[in-house]
Amino acid sequence: MSETLTEIGEFGLIDRIHELLRVSGAPVPEKTLGIGDDCAFFQPRPGYDILVTCDCIVEGRHYLTRFISPVNLGRRAMSLNISDIGAMGGRPLYALVSLGLRADTAVKDVEAMYLGFVEELNPFDATIIGGNLTKSEGANFIDITLIGEIEAGKSVRRSGANPGDALLITGYPGQAAAGLQILLKAPSVHDLEDHPLVRAYNTPSHRAREGWAVAHSGLATAMIDTSDGLLGDLGHICKESGVGALLIQENLPVSSALQDAARQMKRDPIDLVLKDSDDYELIITCPPEHVDGIRSAITGLNDIPVTEIGRITEMAGDIKLKSADGVYHNLTASGWDHFSTLG
Amino acid sequence: MSETLTEIGEFGLIDRIHELLRVSGAPVPEKTLGIGDDCAFFQPRPGYDILVTCDCIVEGRHYLTRFISPVNLGRRAMSLNISDIGAMGGRPLYALVSLGLRADTAVKDVEAMYLGFVEELNPFDATIIGGNLTKSEGANFIDITLIGEIEAGKSVRRSGANPGDALLITGYPGQAAAGLQILLKAPSVHDLEDHPLVRAYNTPSHRAREGWAVAHSGLATAMIDTSDGLLGDLGHICKESGVGALLIQENLPVSSALQDAARQMKRDPIDLVLKDSDDYELIITCPPEHVDGIRSAITGLNDIPVTEIGRITEMAGDIKLKSADGVYHNLTASGWDHFSTLG
16 A cells, blocks of 8 residues: 555655655755745846746546546646746746645655656746645645746736737647547547647646747737637637637648547537647737747747737627638637536 | 526636725736736835745635634635745735635625635735636635745744744734634534634734734744644744744743633643644744843734743754643644644
8 A cells, every 4th residue: 555645644745745856856046945934935036027827726627637647747737837927928936836635645646746846847947935735625636826037028918919910829729638538538548648639638738938939029919828728718818908819710720630539529620729728839919020030939949830820800809710611600719617617 | 596606607706806806905016917817927126035825725624614704714814824924024915816616606705705815915005916716526725825025134934043042922822723612612603703712713813014023123033923833833943943942831821711711621721822723823032132122023013912931942852841830841843734633
C-alpha cells in the first residue's frame, strides 16, 4: 500500500513538498520569501505591472484520474494558469497552490503532481512560493494562483479589438476536447497514450512565449486564450470590445488527426474546432497590415501555425460563419458555462 | 424558491458579482485591471514588497451553514486572509476569490457572501480583482488569495525570535473555538447569536492594523497569527527561529466568558486558550526592553489587551508551561493538522 496523507499529516506533507521544491524547482529569487510563513513576499521589478490569475480544477469535473497521470495533471493545472498570464503578454513568476485532498490520497501522487507543476514553471524560472492544504471529503481539487509580470502598459486585453481587424488563431483548437471524447468512448485507455489528440488533452501546450512575443511586438489590439473554446472566447472579445466577428469556414485550421476523429465520431470537424476546447491556443486581433508582423513575432519560437480565420465586424455581439458555399450562419457565443449547462 | 446558480449560469453570476462590487466595493485603483480578462493586473508601489497569502475553507469542515450566515461567512473567509497579511505587518490590497459551488446554491447567498468580503476589504480600500467559479459536486468551498504590500524589508517573519525575548499575545485566544463548541452542543442556535464566544466565532477579528503598527515600530523580532492555535503557532515560531518557549500559566489571558464556558464544559480554561483557535490574534516576540514600545504601538488603535505571557528560551522546540504551583510542564506544539488528526 502507498503511504497516504493520513499517515504523514498536513505538516509532514508540507515538509515533503518543501524538500521536493528545493531539489526539483527553480531557486527562489533573492529578496523573495517562499513557503513557511504567514505570507510569501517578493520584490516587484520597477517599471513592471503585476499580473495575477487564478484557476481551479476539480476531480470528476475537469479531470478524471483514470485518464491522466498525477504528473500530467500537475502540468495541465499549471499550464492553464500559465496560459492566462501568456494571453495578456506576461511572464509567470510565482505560483500559490491550494489543494483540497482526501485523507486517503497517496503521498507519491501529490509529489508527482508537484513535479508536474515545476516542470511547467522551471522553463520560466518561476517558483511556487505558497499555498494551502485542506482536507476534502469529496472530490480532490487543485486551485492555483499564478502571479506574473509585464512591462507597465504592455498587456494585451480582450477589449481592444476594432472593426476591420484581422482575426488570428494559433495551432489547432479543439484537439484536446476531441482527445477527451476519444478517452471517454474507449473500452481501454492503455493503448491511447500516444494518440495525438489524447496527447493534446493530457499535456496541453500553453502559448505563453508566443503571447509574450505578441505583446512586445505592440501590434495586437486584443488577445485571449481559448480556455472557453474558440467561439466562447471570441465571444468574450466581442463583448468586451463591443464588436462582432465573421469567421471563414474554409480558413479554420483542422488537423488531420481531428479530421479523422470527427469522421469516426460522426461529428462536423468545424464544430469540434469551434466549441469545446481544453487546449490553450491564442486568439489575436490586429489591423490587417500587422498580420505579417504578428506572424514573424511568433515564428522562430516554434512551428505552430498562425492562421487568419476571419475578421472583426461592427455589430456588437454578432458572430457569423461564412461556409464554403458562401452562406452566412449565425453563431451563438456559447462558451463553457458551469452551471447552466447542467441537466 | 430562491433563484439558484443553475438558473442564471456561470456568466450570469459573474455579471451579478461584477455589479455588486461596483456598487458596494471600494473603487478599483487607477492602472489596475479587475475582473473581466484573462488576468487582473496592478501597478506595484515603488519601494514596497508584495505580500501574498492563500487560504481555503470548506463547508462541513471549516464552517457549518447552520451556524453562520452567508454574510458572516464571507467576512470570516476574508478576515483570515487579512490576518495573514497583517501578521507580516502588511496592508491588504487585492483579493482573488475562487469558489466551488453546488449548482443548487442560492444566488442571494453568494451575493451575501461577497458583501461580507467587501465589508472586510473596504476599510483598507482593498478590492476584489479576480477569481474563479467552479461547480462543486460535494461541499462548497471558498479559496481566497490575498495580495498586500509592505515597505521593502519591513515584514516581520516567524524566524527572528531570540532566546530571552518577551512573548506577547493580543486579545483572548481560544474564544472562537469555544464558541464553536457551544454551537455544536446547543439544541437550538437561535438564541446564541449574541453570546460573546459565538460572536467571536462567527465574526472573528483580525489584527491587521495592529500587525502593521508593530512592523512599523521596528521593535518585534517575530510575529504570527494564531490560526493554528496559540500553542501550534508558537510551535511554528520555535521551529523557524530554532528556539524554545516558556509560558507562565497565570499570565495567560482568559476572558470571563471563556472562564464561564470552561466551567460548563468541564474543561481547563488554559487548554481552551492554548489549543484550538479559529480566532486571529497575534503572537509577537521582542527584546524585553521593547515590550512597552510594542504596547504603545498597538494602544490607541483599539482597546484589546497586549499580554506578556512568557519568554523565548534556548532549547529548540522545547515548549514548557510553568503552572501556578511552580511546576514546569512539557507541552507539545500540536497545531491544527488536517490529515493526521482523523480517526
